[in-house]
Structure formats: structure tokens, C-alpha cells
Amino acid sequence: MLFCALWLNFKKAQPDLVARVHLQLLLVQDGKLYGRYPILAVIIRAARLTEVIMRHDILKNEYFVQLGQIVINMLKILCTNAAWQRRKLGKILQDWRAIYSQLELAFRKESGEGSSISNGENASAGILKHILIWVEEQTYWIAHRFLILGLQRKRHLKMTVGDGSAKQKGKKRKDSPKDLAREARIPPAISFLQCQICLAEGLALLLAALRNELIVLQSPSPFNSEHERFLQHFELLQKACIPDLISYPSFKESTSYARISSVVMYNYFKDAQKIAKEVKSSFLNDPDRSAELRILEQVAEHNSVALNVISRVGALDPSLKVSFEFIHHPYFATVVVKRS
Structure with missing residues (x-):
């Protein structure tokens, strides 16, 4: 993907502020990439x-002009530091969703x-x-970014809790991610994403x-309710309908009945571990993705073992301590179980 490739190359260099400004100037000049390639031509090639x-006359439509401008804005955002990117990406998501809706119509x-016309799609x-699709x-x-x-x-946030007894089972999920991953039509990139989702x-x-x-x-925060924190994190994604139909009530419903026994029964960590093993061979020529999959598999395996320990020992041992630490992966926590 256009932005993904740009960001990976840019991240390796770790440029300072001056270099970022120069990169902005080099990337987009007179509405063209590197001052040479029209943005629409870049989009056409990427698609x-x-x-x-x-x-083709269709490229003269206003929504293609807007798409070109949004791509230019996006390229400039990727040249900024992480804090500024975070601030701007959430807002520009809505622009991308609006353009998608126009193109879909x-x-x-x-x-x-x-209509009654069924002669196949025209040019x-x-x-x-x-x-x-692009x-x-x-x-x-x-x-994702x-x-x-x-x-x-x-x-660096850690959450340490003591274990208690498990009494009630949660809702049974409709589809098993590991079964979905076996579908031959699912590309490896989607299976890779499914592994992350399972974790x-x-x-x-x-x-x-x-x-x-x-x-x-269960101690409530004196400043923000759970609903308010949910909106702080995901409101911009909700406005962009990513994913569709997500809301705080649906999140609340899916977590209200969770119990240790049900988490063990429908072990997502095992699913993630299995998917990682199955999809590794598809990324032999991609060292970065292969390394990422090895780490994901390691985290999934460790968390699956920790979950079983919590289920087996926790209810009988109040001294059991559970913490979530980023010792293997920077974003997916490893569950650490200790006795105090």
C-alpha cells in the first residue's frame, strides 16, 4: 500500500524535525509527487x-480531485512526529470515509x-x-496507524490484579477465528490481521x-466513566464507521458477562497461536513480517499458558498476582502470573 510503504521507509531513517520539513517539500511539489508524478497517476498505479x-473522463469528477488532495494531505501528515500524526490521523479518517461514500455512490x-441493464460493468x-478497493x-x-x-x-502502562473465583460463563461466539483462517480464499495478509485480532x-x-x-x-474513576474513556479512544473511528456498527453498548454487552471459565473455553490465544503457525510460511520473503509473526506466536503461547494457570490455581490461591507487561511485543501485552 502507498502509505504503508512510505512510512516503513521513513521510519527506518528516524529523521529529525528539519529533515521532516525537507521531506514534505520533496514529496509534494506543485501538487505532484516529487514534483514529477501527478497525484492521480500515483493513485491509478497504486490501485x-x-x-x-x-x-478517461471519469477522472475529471470532483470526487477524484478531492481524493488527490486528501492523498497530498496524508503524505504531509506522515512526515510529522508521532504526536502530531495521532492528532491529525483521527480527523482525516472522516475525510477518507466521506470520499469512499462518494465513490461508492x-x-x-x-x-x-x-436498473434492468445487465451487460456487465462498463469502463x-x-x-x-x-x-x-484501494x-x-x-x-x-x-x-491501524x-x-x-x-x-x-x-x-508502559501496567495493570496488576489479584485472582478470584470463576462462576459464570460468557456468551458463546458465533464463529471460530481459527476456522475462518483455514478458508483457502483468505489472503495471508488477512490471516496476519486475524492473528492480531485474536490476541x-x-x-x-x-x-x-x-x-x-x-x-x-471495579473502582470507578473520579474523572471519567468507562463510556467517556471509550469515546475518548474510539469516537473518531466511530465517526468514520471503522468498523461498521461498533458502539459502546455493543462493547459493553460483549464484556459484561465475561468470566475466566468462558475465556478458557473459547481461548483466543490458542487461535492466535495456531493462525501464526499456519501463516508463517507465506511470509518467508518478508523478514519484518516473519519476525512479527514469531513474536505474536510467542505472546499467544505464553498468554494461553498463563490463562490456564489462572483458571486452575486462581480460585484457590488468593496470593496469585496477574500483571500485563510489554516484555515481548510493544502493543500486545504478555500475561505474567506470580505468587506474592
Whole structure:
């Protein structure tokens, strides 16, 4: 992806403020990338379309002009420091979502949705289809970057809790991520993301289960309610509908009934570990992604063992201490179980 490739190369250099300013000037000159390539041509190439498309009349539409400007703004944001990026990315997400909606409406119109015409998609519809896919990819990458920057700010946070008894089971999930990962049609990149999702879900449910079963975690903040904290973290993503239909009530419903016994029964950590093992062979030519998968697998395995220890010993041993530490991965915590 365009922004992902740019950011990875930029991150390795770790430039200072002056270098960032110079990079902004070099990247975009007179509305062109490096002062040579029209932004629309860059978008067309990134969306895997041929440059012949540049002569098509559909590119004269206002939403393509707006898309080009948003890409320019995005390139400039990526040249700033982490704090400024975090501030700006959440806002520009809404612009990307708005452009996506405009392109989607145009695609439906061009493809004759709802009409009696069924002669296949025309050239305009084909162009819009490719651009829609590309815009969606960029939007989700921006959302991912926005969340990662937030996690970086909180990576040193630790939460230590004592263990209690497990009594009530939570809701059974509808689909098993490990089963979904086996689908032959799912690309390795999606399986990689699914592995991360499983780890995040496992940690979220474990925290919820500990909170539900232990009074020590239920002390309310004098400044912010849980709902307010949810909005502080995710309101900008909600406005951009990433993901669709997410809300605080749905989050509350999914965590209110979590218990240690149910977290063990539907062990997301095992799912993450299995997916990481299965998808590793797909990234043999990508050292960075391979290294990331090894770490994710390590965290998942460690957390799965820790979860079983909590379930087996915790209810009978009030001296058991559970902490969440970033000793292997900067964003996915490792569950550490000790006896005081």
C-alpha cells in the first residue's frame, strides 16, 4: 500500500524535525509527487490500473480531485512526529470515509444497480471498483496507524490484579477465528490481521473477566466513566464507521458477562497461536513480517499458558498476582502470573 510503504521507509531513517520539513517539500511539489508524478497517476498505479486510464473522463469528477488532495494531505501528515500524526490521523479518517461514500455512490450509478441493464460493468464502473478497493485499504491502514500511535503512548502502562473465583460463563461466539483462517480464499495478509485480532480479543476478554470477578478492578474513576474513556479512544473511528456498527453498548454487552471459565473455553490465544503457525510460511520473503509473526506466536503461547494457570490455581490461591507487561511485543501485552 502507498502509505504503508512510505512510512516503513521513513521510519527506518528516524529523521529529525528539519529533515521532516525537507521531506514534505520533496514529496509534494506543485501538487505532484516529487514534483514529477501527478497525484492521480500515483493513485491509478497504486490501485493496479494502467496509465491509459488517465485519459478517461471519469477522472475529471470532483470526487477524484478531492481524493488527490486528501492523498497530498496524508503524505504531509506522515512526515510529522508521532504526536502530531495521532492528532491529525483521527480527523482525516472522516475525510477518507466521506470520499469512499462518494465513490461508492458513483460506482452503483455507473454499474446500473437497481436498473434492468445487465451487460456487465462498463469502463467507468471498473475504474471505480479498483479505486474503491484501494481507498478502503488506505482507510484501514490509517485507522491501524491511529490505534498503534495511541498504544505507543500507553505501552508502559501496567495493570496488576489479584485472582478470584470463576462462576459464570460468557456468551458463546458465533464463529471460530481459527476456522475462518483455514478458508483457502483468505489472503495471508488477512490471516496476519486475524492473528492480531485474536490476541486483542483474548486480552480484552481476560481483562473484562478479571474486572467482573474481582472487586479491586471495579473502582470507578473520579474523572471519567468507562463510556467517556471509550469515546475518548474510539469516537473518531466511530465517526468514520471503522468498523461498521461498533458502539459502546455493543462493547459493553460483549464484556459484561465475561468470566475466566468462558475465556478458557473459547481461548483466543490458542487461535492466535495456531493462525501464526499456519501463516508463517507465506511470509518467508518478508523478514519484518516473519519476525512479527514469531513474536505474536510467542505472546499467544505464553498468554494461553498463563490463562490456564489462572483458571486452575486462581480460585484457590488468593496470593496469585496477574500483571500485563510489554516484555515481548510493544502493543500486545504478555500475561505474567506470580505468587506474592
